[in-house]
Structures are given as structure tokens and as C-alpha cells.
Amino acid sequence: MAADAGVFLGIETSDEYTGLALVRETSVLARSVEFTSARHNERMFELLDRLFEKAALTVDRLAGIGVVIGPGMFTSLRVGLAVAKGIAISRAIPLKGLNTLDAIVLTAVNRLETEPERCYVPVIDARKGEVYCALFQGTTRRSERLVQRPTELGSLTDAQVTVCCAPGLPYRTELEACLGGRVSFFELDAPAPELVAGFARIEILAGRADDPATLSPFYLRRTDAELRRDATPARR
Numbered sequence: 001m002a003a004d005a006g007v008f009l010g011i012e013t014s015d016e017y018t019g020l021a022l023v024r025e026t027s028v029l030a031r032s033v034e035f036t037s038a039r040h041n042e043r044m045f046e047l048l049d050r051l052f053e054k055a056a057l058t059v060d061r062l063a064g065i066g067v068v069i070g071p072g073m074f075t076s077l078r079v080g081l082a083v084a085k086g087i088a089i090s091r092a093i094p095l096k097g098l099n100t101l102d103a104i105v106l107t108a109v110n111r112l113e114t115e116p117e118r119c120y121v122p123v124i125d126a127r128k129g130e131v132y133c134a135l136f137q138g139t140t141r142r143s144e145r146l147v148q149r150p151t152e153l154g155s156l157t158d159a160q161v162t163v164c165c166a167p168g169l170p171y172r173t174e175l176e177a178c179l180g181g182r183v184s185f186f187e188l189d190a191p192a193p194e195l196v197a198g199f200a201r202i203e204i205l206a207g208r209a210d211d212p213a214t215l216s217p218f219y220l221r222r223t224d225a226e227l228r229r230d231a232t233p234a235r236r
Contacts, residue, residue, distance in 0.1 A: 010197030066200025
């Protein structure tokens with residue numbers, strides 16, 4: 001069965017939600033966002049089956065796949081990326097990764113009616129008293145992707161800024177203190193999977209697909225397992 005040139009799958013598993021969507025051009029054919037906590041691997045394939053059933057499509061109809069690659073929860077990112085790569089490699093379907101911070105801002109800009117040059121700072125809880133963040137002007141990133149203490153975000157910009165974060169972010173008081181009256185908040189549970197699919201569509205059709213064999217999670221911080229391994233003296 002020939003691939004439908006307009007159907008793209010979006011996969012988002014950067015935190016405690018599993019987000020999936022199928023899009024054709026600008027139309028959302030099917031969408032599923034479920035709070036799965038740490039059970040992404042248990043729920044993923046059932047949710048995928050339901051998604052394709054709702055859209056009356058099979059995997060063979062895909063023209064491309066978009067997947068959020070991090071930063072975020074280490075294990076959940078691996079689940080989403082492993083599924084995306086498995087489908088892409090087994091069926092020779094183009095694949096494109098999207099950074100979580102970029103996906104958050106893309107969702108905010110899509111949902112908010114603000115000036116196009118507005119400054120955004122997506123913030124993800126990195127635990128250990130730190131956050132993952134970056135400065136964006138519209139959807140254009142203007143800083144490195146960073147892992148910082150919340151009290152350090154005031155150095156990113158002097159402009160009015162919208163902080164994009166999860167509703168339960170524990171550092172909101174610190175962010176309000178360091179950014180003062182120039183901050184507003186946009187809360188979202190997770191990046192929109194349909195926008196991940198739409199991003200992949202644009203990039204893949206422009207010839208900018210990623211190599212599924214080498215695409216890997218974007219962590220910003222080393223995992224605890226890696227730190228423990230390096231701290232353990234090598235055995236002779």
C-alpha cells in the first residue's frame with residue numbers, strides 16, 4: 001500500500017503524558033493525550049492502535065514521523081524515541097526529532113494570541129533544584145539550551161517574558177521573584193503532538209529528516225546511572 005504523502009505521526013513522551021497525533025497537511029485526523037505517569041511503555045501500543053483505528057489508517061500510510069527527543073524524563077523519552085525509530089527503520093519512513101523546549105514554545109505560540117516577537121522561556125523541572133530552559137523570541141531560539149537554578153533565569157532577558165511550564169512546576173515563586181512584574185505564565189501539561197507531527201511534515205518535506213539509526217535523546221544532564229558508573233573505580 002502506497003504511503004499517503006500527507007499523513008504524519010507525532011509522538012510526545014517527554015514527561016508524564018503520552019501524546020500521539022496523526023495529521024494530514026493542517027488537519028488533525030486523530031489525537032490522543034493520556035496521563036500515563038511512568039507507564040509509557042505499557043500504554044504506548046494500545047494508544048497507537050486506537051489512534052490509527054480512529055483515523056481509519058494503517059502504519060503503512062505514513063509519510064513521516066515526528067518525535068520529541070528531550071530534555072525530559074530519561075526513561076519516558078527512550079520509550080517514545082524507541083517506538084518512533086522502530087517504525088521508521090522497519091518501514092523506511094522518514095523521521096524527525098524535535099527538542100522538548102522548542103515543542104513547548106511551538107505549542108504556546110500556536111495557542112496564545114500575542115505579538116509574534118514576544119519572548120518565551122520554556123521551563124521544565126529538572127529536579128535537584130534546577131530547570132531546563134532557553135530563551136525564545138517567537139519560535140526562534142535566542143540562547144543556548146540550559147540547565148539552571150530558577151533564580152538564574154532573570155539573566156536571560158530584560159524584556160517582558162512568558163514562562164511556559166507545567167501547572168505543577170514547583171519553582172513558580174522563585175521565577176516570579178527573579179523576573180518581577182515583567183513575567184506572565186502559560187501553563188500546559190505537555191507539548192501538542194499534532195504540532196510535533198506538523199513540524200516533522202515541514203522538515204521532512206524540505207529534505208531535513210534525521211537518520212533514525214543515530215537520532216538519540218537530548219538530555220542536557222547526564223543520567224544518575226552514568227554518574228554512578230564514572231564514580232565507581234574500574235575493576236582490574
